[in-house]
Amino acid sequence: MADHQDRRVVLVLGPPGSGKSTFARSLGLPVFDLDDERWRGNDFRFRQAVETAALAPAAKCVVIRTGATATARAAARRLCDPTEVVVMDTDEAVCVERVRRRGRAPIDFQLNGIRDWFASDRSDLSDAVDGGSYGDVVAAPVVHPPRLPVPSKPATTVSRGYGVEHRALRQRWSDLLAAGQTVPCACEHRDCPHHAGPCLTVITSATPWDLGHTDDRRDWTGPECVPCNRSAGARAARAASQVQPMTIREWCEPIANRR
Incomplete structure (x- = not known):
């Protein structure tokens, strides 16, 4: 050993x-x-x-x-x-x-x-x-923060994941970084343009960072470097703008026409 x-x-x-x-x-x-x-x-x-x-x-x-x-x-x-x-x-x-x-x-x-x-x-x-x-x-102890409620429309600060819980968790991370702790960037998106594979950025008290969310915005991933976090927001906005309306077709005869 x-x-x-x-x-x-x-x-x-x-x-x-x-x-x-x-x-x-x-x-x-x-x-x-x-x-x-x-x-x-x-x-x-x-x-x-x-x-x-x-x-x-x-x-x-x-x-x-x-x-x-x-x-x-x-x-x-x-x-x-x-x-x-x-x-x-x-x-x-x-x-x-x-x-x-x-x-x-x-x-x-x-x-x-x-x-x-x-x-x-x-x-x-x-x-x-x-x-x-x-x-x-x-x-x-369980270290995942509490789950956020499902976002509703119109979106509010809380429903988008930036409420009291977000601010409190960010403050806890800020205190840890200020005390000298370092953490790797939490971004693990395979399609992130900032890196191939896990991001290799190490976040310190001097590194600009944002508190990352899961894709459904009901949980947090941890500190992410700014390029990774902002590119995630841009990807989500592009995906939302490309959503096409759903077409529903009736594949059976309407009940009113049946005899």
Whole structure:
């Protein structure tokens, strides 16, 4: 095992939809997540990169794994030899609702992952919290902000996602950045003209940034650099302007004409 003296390697575990990615980004460290576009689902390449980065004597990073079983959790620990282990404490119903709402394929695979997580024996985690041999396990709070109401017409500041909750969350991020924390840009849009793959911009207190929204504007993604955030708004406006009216055709004889 690597020497932990100069290392900080955080292993984040939890079912799909539990908020692992948002929590990981909030730590301000490089994040290794198999769901990132750069890995294209290639677990072998992902594991090689994690082993190279996480086992270095002065490694500082976050590794995200589901860890649905005790065997999988033990394998994740062997992979990155973490100095901290964080287990997301999110209700099953909340995980399911988030997976369905964000619509990231394959949904069935993620829903099965949620069921496997909550159906499995997790006594190794509860033992660890009570001082067991698993390591430094923290039951992390849910970090996704509350869901916004569905926008109505005409759109208001609140319905567009810029109400009290938005301002409070932005202030929290501002305080963290002012305290010296840095975070990677949260933009993950594949069609963003500012980058190919995940944005590599690191946001500091000196970086102009906006608080990004999910596409349905019912949740937040985290700090995004201004070019990414503003290009997302332009894409949404173009898409809205190109929507064509729906034509509904009757494919059966009207009831009034039937005899």
